[in-house]
Amino acid sequence: MNILYVVGEFPKLSQTFILNQITGLIDAGHHVTVLAKKSESNYKIHEDVSNYHLLDHVIYYDENGRDNKFSKGMTFVKSLFSFSYSQLLHKKHPTHLSWKALLSSPNLILLYNRLKKQPLLDMDIVHAHFGPNGLLAHKLIQMGLISGRLFTTFHGYDMLRYIRQKGDDVYKDLFQSKAVLLPISNFWKSKLEGMGANPTRTIVHHMGIDVDKFEYLPIKMNQDIKIISIARFVEKKGLSYGIQAVSNLIKKGYNITYSIIGGGPLEKELRSIISNKGLEDHIQLLGWKTQDQVIEIMKESHVVLLPSVTSHDGDMEGIPVILMEAMAMGKIVVSTYHSGIPELIKHGVNGYLVEEKNAKELVDTLKNIFDMEDHSSIIEQARETVSRQFNICELNKQLIDTFERKIH
The missing domain is CATH 3.40.50.2000 (Glycogen Phosphorylase B;)
Structure with missing residues (x-):
């Protein structure tokens, strides 16, 4: 054709x-x-x-x-x-x-x-x-x-x-x-x-996604926690809620490195939030990366975070492909009850979901993940979901x- x-x-x-x-x-x-x-x-x-x-x-x-x-x-x-x-x-x-x-x-x-x-x-x-x-x-x-x-x-x-x-x-x-x-x-x-x-x-x-391109590389949670987000810097990605949650967790004593890959109109605002909270040593804006570069960074990460929200002008997500890629690699995914995301992530089965714009719930969910000893069932189900339904x-x-x- x-x-x-x-x-x-x-x-x-x-x-x-x-x-x-x-x-x-x-x-x-x-x-x-x-x-x-x-x-x-x-x-x-x-x-x-x-x-x-x-x-x-x-x-x-x-x-x-x-x-x-x-x-x-x-x-x-x-x-x-x-x-x-x-x-x-x-x-x-x-x-x-x-x-x-x-x-x-x-x-x-x-x-x-x-x-x-x-x-x-x-x-x-x-x-x-x-x-x-x-x-x-x-x-x-x-x-x-x-x-x-x-x-x-x-x-x-x-x-x-x-x-x-x-x-x-x-x-x-x-x-x-x-x-x-x-x-x-x-x-x-x-x-x-x-x-x-x-x-x-x-x-x-x-x-x-092409599941075969994403090597299954789960990493056992340790005291040096690595979180990653990959997104355009626009309101519907909810990145400010991710920054707020990480800030609160750091205050609770968790050692977190939060890497945010992407770019967009809210970059200045996000940098200002990070600076005002004194989080430059913990949160990094890395700019846009190629898919191969993203995969390399994701290999070393424990959690992939995408706290999507409905923006003030009504803009919403579809089902973000980056969540599929993370699940295929055996990463723990955390997102929101937003648009079609619950069709990919089942809370507590293959990942975790919180309500939109709820930084406190996000903090509690991430804290539970960090304190949990065994994530094997969640990440195995995540890979299986993507292999069967989103291949x-x-x-x-x-x-x-x-x-x-x-x-x-």
């Missing part, structure tokens, strides 16, 4: 779940093209991007996306003029979209101008990640610029924050089309159907089967 992936940034270091799908499809003999707005500014890329020569198969439609606002504005004006000129020359223009719709979606104008001379009409499947990209792909199909059966994966922010911004009926056209919706959890499937999605075309498809090799087979069933 010829498969087109429609995404925002590619490659993006924090979105290994998309990369794992793409490489899995290529391994299965399918041809994959990526239609992306721009590349991530982070200079680090996953080794599979190079190993599979993926950049040779990417089409960018906003190559000036990193310019200043004036330059981006000029690019849009030029693109709008080009679009208008094309409409005057071709009365039977493929789009039936109103000017209002076009002006409200600058990306659609950019996509038109990128694809008008070389439309992607040989695709069997169009797979969009995140709802807004699904809407764009649906419009491009209507405009005759791409072809193929549309599948849209919903992750999290596209179900809450985006809807708050755009309105409750933002996905109406997508729901009424023949597009297949692939929420990454039962939590999001329920939300979609509550909004009007057709249950027969709404199929849960989990993100997953990317099996999930990619299921995805291919879903594609083939829906196009025949």
